[in-house]
Amino acid sequence: MSIRVKGRIISKGTAEGEALVCTQPIGFNFGVNLKTGVVTEHNHQLEGVSIKDKILIFPYGKGSTGGSYVVYALAKYNTGPKAMINLNTETIIAVGAIMGKVPVMDHLEKDPFDIIENGDYVKVNAVDGYIEIIKKGDN
Amino acid sequence: MLLTDIEKGMLRGEQGEPVKVAMEILVALGEIYGADKLIPVKSAHCAGLSLKSHGTAGMEWAEDMAKKGGKVRIPTTMNVVGIDRSRDLKLPKEWVSHQQRIEDAYEAMGCYGTSSCVPYYYGFLPQKGEHVAWAESSAVVFVNSVLGARDNREGGPSAWAAGITGLTPNYGLHLDENRIGDTLFDVQVNIKSITDYGALGNYVGKLTGEKIPVFANLGHPTTDELVYFGSALASAGGVALFHAIGITPEAPTLEDAFKGRKYETVVITEKELAQGYKNLNSAKSRDVDYVALGCPHFSLNQIKEVSDLLMGKHVKDGVTLWIHTNMAIKAMAKQFGYMDIIEEAGGILTQDLCTILGTPESLGVHTLATNSPKMAFYAPGSNGFDVWYGDEYKCIQAALTGKWKD
Numbered sequence: 001m002s003i004r005v006k007g008r009i010i011s012k013g014t015a016e017g018e019a020l021v022c023t024q025p026i027g028f029n030f031g032v033n034l035k036t037g038v039v040t041e042h043n044h045q046l047e048g049v050s051i052k053d054k055i056l057i058f059p060y061g062k063g064s065t066g067g068s069y070v071v072y073a074l075a076k077y078n079t080g081p082k083a084m085i086n087l088n089t090e091t092i093i094a095v096g097a098i099m100g101k102v103p104v105m106d107h108l109e110k111d112p113f114d115i116i117e118n119g120d121y122v123k124v125n126a127v128d129g130y131i132e133i134i135k136k137g138d139n
Numbered sequence: 140m141l142l143t144d145i146e147k148g149m150l151r152g153e154q155g156e157p158v159k160v161a162m163e164i165l166v167a168l169g170e171i172y173g174a175d176k177l178i179p180v181k182s183a184h185c186a187g188l189s190l191k192s193h194g195t196a197g198m199e200w201a202e203d204m205a206k207k208g209g210k211v212r213i214p215t216t217m218n219v220v221g222i223d224r225s226r227d228l229k230l231p232k233e234w235v236s237h238q239q240r241i242e243d244a245y246e247a248m249g250c251y252g253t254s255s256c257v258p259y260y261y262g263f264l265p266q267k268g269e270h271v272a273w274a275e276s277s278a279v280v281f282v283n284s285v286l287g288a289r290d291n292r293e294g295g296p297s298a299w300a301a302g303i304t305g306l307t308p309n310y311g312l313h314l315d316e317n318r319i320g321d322t323l324f325d326v327q328v329n330i331k332s333i334t335d336y337g338a339l340g341n342y343v344g345k346l347t348g349e350k351i352p353v354f355a356n357l358g359h360p361t362t363d364e365l366v367y368f369g370s371a372l373a374s375a376g377g378v379a380l381f382h383a384i385g386i387t388p389e390a391p392t393l394e395d396a397f398k399g400r401k402y403e404t405v406v407i408t409e410k411e412l413a414q415g416y417k418n419l420n421s422a423k424s425r426d427v428d429y430v431a432l433g434c435p436h437f438s439l440n441q442i443k444e445v446s447d448l449l450m451g452k453h454v455k456d457g458v459t460l461w462i463h464t465n466m467a468i469k470a471m472a473k474q475f476g477y478m479d480i481i482e483e484a485g486g487i488l489t490q491d492l493c494t495i496l497g498t499p500e501s502l503g504v505h506t507l508a509t510n511s512p513k514m515a516f517y518a519p520g521s522n523g524f525d526v527w528y529g530d531e532y533k534c535i536q537a538a539l540t541g542k543w544k545d
Contacts, residue, residue, distance in 0.1 A: 010171070029192075064192065065294035066191070066192035068296055072196055073194065073199075076196060076200075077196075090171070091294055094164075094167045094168065095168070095294060099164075099200060
């Protein structure tokens with residue numbers, strides 16, 4: 001059984017995969033290793049964790065505009081997330097995702113932190129503007 | 140957001156991929172910021188071009204856009220980079236080569252390789268009310284505040300997108316209602332120098348974040364002082380616009396600055412100014428091995444002041460002295476003999492680069508002395524330096540003796 005939730009499209013495309021949920025903002029510039037997709041920011045909730053191939057859920061991006069080029073590079077080298085879901089996407093993530101053609105959505109009808117957990121299977125449809133969640137128990 | 144038929148066509152790819160990517164960026168930003176439409180802009184200024192910000196990934200992206208025929212359609216200048224193209228500063232070879240490739244890619248797209256943060260000093264001077272899309276926080280705050288032009292605090296790619304399309308989303312500081320002051324800062328302390336303006340800007344910037352500060356009793360700042368003041372506000376905070384009553388064009392009076400809106404007043408005294416200085420000084424050891432001036436890039440007059448202080452003297456062995464400016468001002472400094480005086484004294488007058496976005500740390504230096512409030516603010520993080528902040532005379536003395544003296 002899947003839950004379908006509408007949202008706003010920031011960067012077009014479709015992708016699906018395992019959810020990785022982070023309640024802290026993520027700073028890609030000097031915060032994520034380009035070659036491995038592992039978060040490097042000291043004391044971060046995801047420090048040491050790989051975001052590669054995940055559907056990455058986090059509130060918004062932070063840090064300097066160089067982060068856009070990092071998001072682009074992660075997409076180019078296939079070391080980054082397959083899609084991203086934010087509460088409020090800001091410009092660094094938006095621009096990097098567009099450059100790297102990574103689907104991004106925000107402003108979901110329901111709070112993603114209430115309905116998505118680590119390990120859930122999530123389909124992001126940033127063409128028609130909705131996501132589908134298959135809870136890990138149901139797989 | 141309402142797009143015209145031509146804009147929709149650009150978004151569909153009818154004018155090629157670089158235009159399509161640029162439009163996607165502008166439309167996404169317009170959505171995020173609630174813009175009603177796109178508007179034309181007269182010029183663009185691309186920042187984030189240093190290898191430090193762009194990275195080799197960004198370099199590959201820029202080369203890809205250039206290869207696919209990306210071309211700017213409005214005058215588009217380039218911000219500082221991490222190298223001086225006119226000489227060998229003994230920076231790491233790979234750094235130099237990658238940085239050069241970024242510059243080449245943007246120039247291939249028709250951008251002017253002026254590589255400087257002060258385009259308004261060499262012929263790119265927007266008029267009051269003129270809509271532009273400039274990045275580089277110190278330039279944004281200058282054109283908005285001192286010239287009364289209309290500019291949002293663009294990021295590198297969004298300024299590039301504006302250059303490629305000639306458009307920007309109609310939000311933020313392009314609109315009258317978003318240019319009204321938030322808080323009044325009543326300056327009740329004597330501001331005596333450019334370094335005082337820098338310390339004041341740092342203190343208020345930190346307090347005010349992204350709001351619009353209004354200043355009363357700011358004195359009679361010169362243009363150079365307004366450049367440094369704005370750069371401090373924009374680096375310590377996120378200020379993109381300030382008003383100075385009786386000085387800046389949108390605030391001839393207090394009423395013009397606030398347009399009837401209620402505001403709080405903060406009084407600035409000796410104490411607040413001293414805190415600004417304290418914020419900008421992080422060094423413990425008085426041994427100085429790197430003196431860097433010119434952030435933002437020095438004007439001709441600022442270069443002359445430094446050359447006067449260096450005339451007939453010599454920089455101490457073991458101290459590196461860099462004075463940053465751009466190709467245009469450097470040409471004048473060379474013509475009028477100031478560059479020779481500086482370089483005979485053992486200093487280097489650089490073009491294109493700056494300390495923060497360059498890599499002087501690769502020369503092995505640790506303790507910086509500067510009169511730049513922006514450089515002093517960033518250098519601990521961007522270069523790993525300990526910093527002494529003070530006026531030009533103290534900085535040049537540090538270059539001549541290797542020691543910081545208050």
